[in-house]
Amino acid sequence: MADYSYTHLEDLTVVDSDDESAPIPPQMTPKFSLAYLREISDGAILLNLEGRISFLNSAAVRTLSLREKESASGKSWWEVFPDDMEGLLRDALARTVQGEAIRFTTTLGDADTSGKRWDVLTSPVVNQDGDVESVFTAIMPAGKS
Numbered sequence: 001m002a003d004y005s006y007t008h009l010e011d012l013t014v015v016d017s018d019d020e021s022a023p024i025p026p027q028m029t030p031k032f033s034l035a036y037l038r039e040i041s042d043g044a045i046l047l048n049l050e051g052r053i054s055f056l057n058s059a060a061v062r063t064l065s066l067r068e069k070e071s072a073s074g075k076s077w078w079e080v081f082p083d084d085m086e087g088l089l090r091d092a093l094a095r096t097v098q099g100e101a102i103r104f105t106t107t108l109g110d111a112d113t114s115g116k117r118w119d120v121l122t123s124p125v126v127n128q129d130g131d132v133e134s135v136f137t138a139i140m141p142a143g144k145s
Contacts, residue, residue: 043139117142
Protein backbone atom coordinates (compact mmCIF):
# COMPACT_ATOMS: atom_id res chain seq x y z
CA MET A 1 0.00 0.00 0.00
CA ALA A 2 1.23 3.51 -0.84
CA ASP A 3 2.49 5.81 1.88
CA TYR A 4 0.38 8.99 1.89
CA SER A 5 1.15 12.27 3.61
CA TYR A 6 -1.60 14.79 4.25
CA THR A 7 -1.21 18.52 4.69
CA HIS A 8 -4.19 20.55 5.85
CA LEU A 9 -4.43 24.23 5.02
CA GLU A 10 -7.73 25.46 6.39
CA ASP A 11 -10.31 23.41 4.48
CA LEU A 12 -7.98 22.55 1.58
CA THR A 13 -6.63 19.01 1.70
CA VAL A 14 -3.55 18.24 -0.35
CA VAL A 15 -2.83 14.56 -0.87
CA ASP A 16 0.69 13.52 -1.88
CA SER A 17 1.72 10.00 -2.78
CA ASP A 18 5.06 8.45 -3.64
CA ASP A 19 3.17 5.92 -5.76
CA GLU A 20 1.44 7.90 -8.54
CA SER A 21 -0.54 4.85 -9.66
CA ALA A 22 -2.14 4.39 -6.22
CA PRO A 23 -5.72 5.60 -5.92
CA ILE A 24 -6.56 8.27 -3.38
CA PRO A 25 -8.36 6.70 -0.43
CA PRO A 26 -12.10 7.52 -0.77
CA GLN A 27 -12.24 9.13 2.67
CA MET A 28 -9.43 11.50 1.61
CA THR A 29 -10.53 12.67 -1.82
CA PRO A 30 -9.17 16.19 -2.36
CA LYS A 31 -11.42 18.91 -1.02
CA PHE A 32 -11.37 22.42 -2.36
CA SER A 33 -12.59 25.31 -0.28
CA LEU A 34 -13.76 28.64 -1.60
CA ALA A 35 -13.05 30.04 1.89
CA TYR A 36 -9.33 29.84 1.14
CA LEU A 37 -9.71 31.48 -2.28
CA ARG A 38 -11.75 34.34 -0.81
CA GLU A 39 -8.80 35.32 1.40
CA ILE A 40 -5.78 35.10 -0.91
CA SER A 41 -4.21 38.31 -2.19
CA ASP A 42 -4.03 37.15 -5.83
CA GLY A 43 -7.06 37.19 -8.08
CA ALA A 44 -8.91 33.88 -8.20
CA ILE A 45 -11.67 32.98 -10.65
CA LEU A 46 -13.52 29.69 -11.17
CA LEU A 47 -15.12 29.09 -14.55
CA ASN A 48 -17.50 26.44 -15.78
CA LEU A 49 -16.60 24.57 -18.96
CA GLU A 50 -18.33 27.20 -21.11
CA GLY A 51 -16.22 29.98 -19.59
CA ARG A 52 -18.90 31.46 -17.33
CA ILE A 53 -17.74 32.84 -14.00
CA SER A 54 -19.00 30.85 -11.02
CA PHE A 55 -16.70 32.48 -8.43
CA LEU A 56 -14.28 35.36 -8.17
CA ASN A 57 -12.58 36.80 -5.12
CA SER A 58 -12.17 40.44 -4.10
CA ALA A 59 -8.64 40.61 -5.49
CA ALA A 60 -9.95 39.63 -8.95
CA VAL A 61 -12.67 42.26 -8.68
CA ARG A 62 -10.01 44.93 -7.96
CA THR A 63 -7.58 43.71 -10.62
CA LEU A 64 -10.29 43.69 -13.29
CA SER A 65 -11.64 47.08 -12.11
CA LEU A 66 -15.12 45.69 -11.55
CA ARG A 67 -17.64 47.46 -9.35
CA GLU A 68 -18.74 44.33 -7.48
CA LYS A 69 -18.55 40.55 -7.63
CA GLU A 70 -22.20 40.19 -8.52
CA SER A 71 -21.70 42.19 -11.72
CA ALA A 72 -19.46 39.42 -13.10
CA SER A 73 -21.16 36.29 -11.76
CA GLY A 74 -22.55 34.18 -14.59
CA LYS A 75 -20.85 36.22 -17.32
CA SER A 76 -18.34 34.77 -19.74
CA TRP A 77 -14.87 35.63 -18.51
CA TRP A 78 -14.02 37.47 -21.73
CA GLU A 79 -16.83 39.90 -20.87
CA VAL A 80 -14.92 41.17 -17.80
CA PHE A 81 -11.48 41.42 -19.47
CA PRO A 82 -10.56 44.07 -22.08
CA ASP A 83 -12.37 43.52 -25.39
CA ASP A 84 -9.19 42.89 -27.37
CA MET A 85 -8.46 39.78 -25.25
CA GLU A 86 -11.54 37.76 -26.21
CA GLY A 87 -9.74 35.54 -28.74
CA LEU A 88 -6.87 34.81 -26.36
CA LEU A 89 -9.27 34.01 -23.49
CA ARG A 90 -11.42 31.72 -25.63
CA ASP A 91 -8.30 29.87 -26.80
CA ALA A 92 -6.96 29.56 -23.23
CA LEU A 93 -10.32 28.18 -22.05
CA ALA A 94 -10.53 25.65 -24.88
CA ARG A 95 -7.01 24.41 -24.21
CA THR A 96 -7.55 24.27 -20.43
CA VAL A 97 -10.79 22.30 -20.83
CA GLN A 98 -8.68 19.79 -22.82
CA GLY A 99 -6.36 19.45 -19.81
CA GLU A 100 -3.60 21.99 -20.44
CA ALA A 101 -2.39 24.56 -17.95
CA ILE A 102 -2.00 27.93 -19.70
CA ARG A 103 -0.05 31.04 -18.72
CA PHE A 104 0.07 34.44 -20.37
CA THR A 105 1.00 37.99 -19.38
CA THR A 106 -1.20 40.99 -20.06
CA THR A 107 -1.86 44.59 -19.02
CA LEU A 108 -4.93 45.16 -16.86
CA GLY A 109 -6.23 47.91 -14.61
CA ASP A 110 -8.06 51.17 -14.32
CA ALA A 111 -6.66 54.71 -14.38
CA ASP A 112 -4.88 54.12 -11.05
CA THR A 113 -3.10 50.93 -12.16
CA SER A 114 -2.89 51.55 -15.90
CA GLY A 115 -0.03 49.71 -17.53
CA LYS A 116 0.50 47.19 -14.74
CA ARG A 117 1.49 43.76 -16.05
CA TRP A 118 -0.28 40.64 -14.78
CA ASP A 119 0.35 36.92 -15.17
CA VAL A 120 -2.84 34.97 -15.83
CA LEU A 121 -2.71 31.24 -15.20
CA THR A 122 -5.46 28.75 -16.01
CA SER A 123 -5.58 25.20 -14.75
CA PRO A 124 -8.09 22.40 -15.20
CA VAL A 125 -9.96 21.23 -12.08
CA VAL A 126 -10.60 17.51 -12.42
CA ASN A 127 -13.03 15.23 -10.66
CA GLN A 128 -12.26 11.79 -9.18
CA ASP A 129 -12.58 10.19 -12.61
CA GLY A 130 -9.98 12.55 -14.08
CA ASP A 131 -12.50 14.53 -16.14
CA VAL A 132 -12.14 18.30 -16.28
CA GLU A 133 -15.16 19.76 -14.48
CA SER A 134 -14.15 23.42 -14.17
CA VAL A 135 -11.29 25.85 -14.71
CA PHE A 136 -9.30 27.69 -12.04
CA THR A 137 -7.73 31.01 -13.02
CA ALA A 138 -5.18 32.95 -10.98
CA ILE A 139 -4.22 36.56 -11.68
CA MET A 140 -1.04 37.84 -10.04
CA PRO A 141 1.51 40.61 -10.62
CA ALA A 142 3.82 39.63 -13.48
CA GLY A 143 6.94 37.85 -12.31
CA LYS A 144 5.53 36.97 -8.87
CA SER A 145 5.37 33.22 -9.44
